[in-house]
Amino acid sequence: MLWDVTDPEAASYAEHLRSAILASPSAAASRIEADGLLVCDLSGNKDQSKPLVALQRGDGTVFGAVFGTLFERSGITSCKRLTSIDPETAGRLYRSLGSRIVRDLWGSYVSFVRNGDKCAIIVDPAASIPCFYTRKRGVVLAFSHLEECTFLDLGEFSVNFDFVSALLAYDKLQNGETGLIGVKELLAGHQLIVSRSGETLHPVWDPSIVARNRIELPVEEAAVLLKETTTRVVGSWMSRYDDIEVQLSGGLDSAIVLSCLAKAGGRPNVSAIHHVLKSGDQTEVHYARDVAEFCKCELLEAELDPTCSFPEVTEHPPTVRPYRQFTSQAVEAQIGNPAYGAGNAFFTGQGGDHLFFASKSPLVLADHLLTQGFGRESFREWLRAARLSDLSIWKTLGIAVPATFGNGAGRKSTTVFETRKTRITERNNSTLDIGNYAPSWALQNSGLPPAKFLQVRSLAHLIHVRRSLLRRDRRETVHPLVSQPLIELCLQLPTYVLRAEGQSRGLARIAFKGQIPESVRRRRTKGEASRYFVKSIVANKTRIAEALSGGELTERGLISSDDVQNFILRNDHLIQEFGRSMIVYYGIEAWLRTWSRIGSRGAKIRKEHHCAGA
Template sequence: MNPERYLLVIGANRSPALLSRAAAQLTGCGLQRRDFGQDVTLFAAPGLAVVEHPSLAVIGQMSDANLAQLAHCETPVELVADSWGNYIALGLGTDGTPRWVMRAPLGHLPAYRTSANGTEIIGSHPDLTLAVTDEKPTLAWEFVGRHLAFQHLQTSETGLAGIEELLGGESLEQGSNGDWHRRQVWSPWTWTAQSREIGDPLRARQNLRASVERAVAGLIPRDVLCLLELSGGVDSSILAAALAGHKAKARAVTLVTDEREGDERIYARAASIATGLPLDEVAVTGAVNLARPASMRSARPGLPMTLSLADDLLAEKARAETIGAFVSGAGGDCVFCSPASAAPAADVLRRFGVGRAAWAAVDALARIHHASVWDVAKMAWRQARERTAQSQWPRTTGFLAHDALPTTAPVHPWLEEPADVLPGKRSHVRAILAALAHVEGYGRHAVAPSRFPLLSQPVVETALRIPSWLWIENGRDRAVARTAYSGFLPASVLDRRTKGGLDSYAIAMLAHNRSALQPLLLEGHVSRSGLLDRRRLEAALARQPRRGDADTYLLFPLIDTEAWASAWLGEP
């Protein structure tokens, strides 16, 4: 059983039948009951930490917490200033009544919320909330349209009617009238302010390495056997070095596909030798069944189906070796500010004007992107002059029917930008936001949770304080991170400019499943909902999948969405 399953019932005494049903169903599947203050009941897996203070209860993993300060903590703002981690916190009044609930900033312990008869229900998994409310799952097809149109944007909205998510850094607070309302407690924009900037390159490197070490030490107890997913890229190799420095009980695994771009063993071995982490090399062989339902019922489409075989292999390995946690470098590119445009040079132009620093940034970006200096300079000039806040998330038409195409993106608090935000910092924050949309819904989490140190509060806060132009110094992307670990990792890893990938593997799997996908996607749940442009979808499915064909890549999120729907509704 997943060791991080919980359900919190606030206002339990208002719904005796609901509480009775919860006690019967959840204790029967191994969750333990615990009552807090007045009218609050928690059901939690035995391995999930629960700490109670007179005015505060903490569910999950909290780091850097001062117990004396926690005992007197009264507001969410106080809590996020003094601690971090993967936790849900419950604030209690002096009479023991619940006052607020908060999810840790950048915390990866989910918090799905629903209400029933004046009772607030918050749980780690949507199946738990549905079980105690005795509701049948109903898919929210409007959400599905927005999910396909605004990719990589995960908001409080879920694909299940009546269930929403409390985002990291948000609190639910009870007003004097008894109603609950959301409040943003933590914002990335606090850390992009010029007053917090770490402009000195040496200090930036030192602070970044210290934040990674702090994150690894806080998330990975030394007595827990963990498995690092090591590709040999910069991000996962940095975690290998940090785990070794922490003296964690860790080993590493690298997955190998038949395609050349999916074989990074030479780099993974170099990182393993340098850090001393034992490395297992696991071949991903055989064909993936892209037409099957997803392996778990999640609140939204999660696991890319092309990775389902790899996910199964990791789950099997974790069971066989009693792994307590997976460790992933997911999001590293985004947190370490790998540039996708000329925005860092635009930042220099905004801050310092035209001069030597601006030309150095342009030249660095041209080398990173193998582009013309003049093309980069023109793009940077345009971005520097653009002063209008770009709050809209990019929209993808994909295979959506014209009348099903949403016009506006769902709301996310991070998209409310300061008026003076620099283009590079806007890109940096949005890249981190996009990375957070791809860390849930993996079947292996039923065996052990994943830890994402590079997407933790200490690392993200530090990274956002570093100016975008320092990240591209000397024509290297993620330059601060690379230089911070010079001497800890081999040059073959730190100076690596190529990146492994799964494009060839995914396209081969798509071709292998082509005959099964045609009826599934044309007659499946998503198609029957009326969201799709069948003519365009039929044309895409009739062609052989290949690189360079935009429609080939647009098929993948549709496949994942159909698999997610089938997990809830059964095969169409």
């Protein structure tokens, strides 16, 4: 929390909160304090490597703290987690009010810096750790998990129904708003400056700016650089843990992660787990077995049953926005439970599709024409783009050439609501504007080649990948590919290089030749789980219908009970592309009921206090 020490009201409330917070043994044992600043770890983390790093000036004065995991930016080999910041780097952080952190360091973090009467909070470029904030009685409170802030009166918060209405249309919205009035989210790569005059937001990292600093290299050299960078970030994360289990899907990205771990020197214990869907979806287990055998790692095959019951609609925790994986908690419990597999960390291949550029778009030809001009190599790129996009050469040219001149550079972002429309949310969709619910760099192309802009825009869904609920009994989940050095490299490499040899994720396939089995490196198909989700909805159809037909959403007029019944009776949830949104609706309903109960309790307590005072 942050406050102005010269403000009597803020100082008094801060002292009250400090006493309440430090009553927790975990917070008292893991905290950093400075004038007008208190940063605590409330997680009860038993890991010996504490998540707090103090920021100190040359004379030893503490001026801030970093919560999370930090690595050095320099060097081409993996590095260990930083437990202290050298004076020179700390000085730059102090003078820049923290903004230099995105240039000097990388990792998963939220940083806090005070300089004079100003204090800044900065979230890493991937927003790996949630950061929400609110102001109460002159004190700015920042937290990752509201449900852990037992020192706060949750009854003082009220629901932001405009945001909830938008979530019904598209549940991945990111605009700094949350489901609670007065609670904001600090987005990826942003700095919140707090001063006596209030709060201001500033971007300190912008993927579109990074992408404009294009790196032109021959494919062979680019492949070497991609391999080195991938190996470095995976190895750096590896250094934190004694035992690691990799979620091995059988696809390219998780195979690359396991390969980097398996070939690292002085590596910890590494094993893999593959989840077999008991739903009739095409199995990928033979690919996972190939990878595990190639990397000489033990493989655990675990079945996931789609007929598991959803949590009760009354069981959603008091988070700041609906928890997207609310209905998947049984699966998450299996994945994160140490008794279910080996390791104190759970690594995934999340992010590879976005960064390595899993795309069939013909707009890659437009990128090549814009940056290289029309020449002999253009014909080769033309044929590759047509073959990969499965379009005629003339159709491909008809898409690429106008985009080269700034026309028709891809599907408009505003159609995102339209493609997710169901009968239940049809009315809500018609009044929403995507421009109000996404980062500006994901909406407006600021001079990037069209296919590169598609890649940048896709990061809006990548950079907020993280566990939304704090679970002390679960292993830590790590997405090592979603690391700033690798993100920046992949943004700077042209799309036609990332798609080398006319292959989706072609450069990554070249870079890791000989490091993963050929069956996976040459694989072109993707895993599918559509039957799994359909069977999950069918198994829970009655529970969903009962919850949505007579719940908070219908009472508030956000959905119609008749629409819900018709949607389910006509089996629209089985045939519409986004019929699986029923799962999203159920989670939103459960979240609303939690806050409705909190609001009712708060109103009752305030009424009792009022009567007692009278």
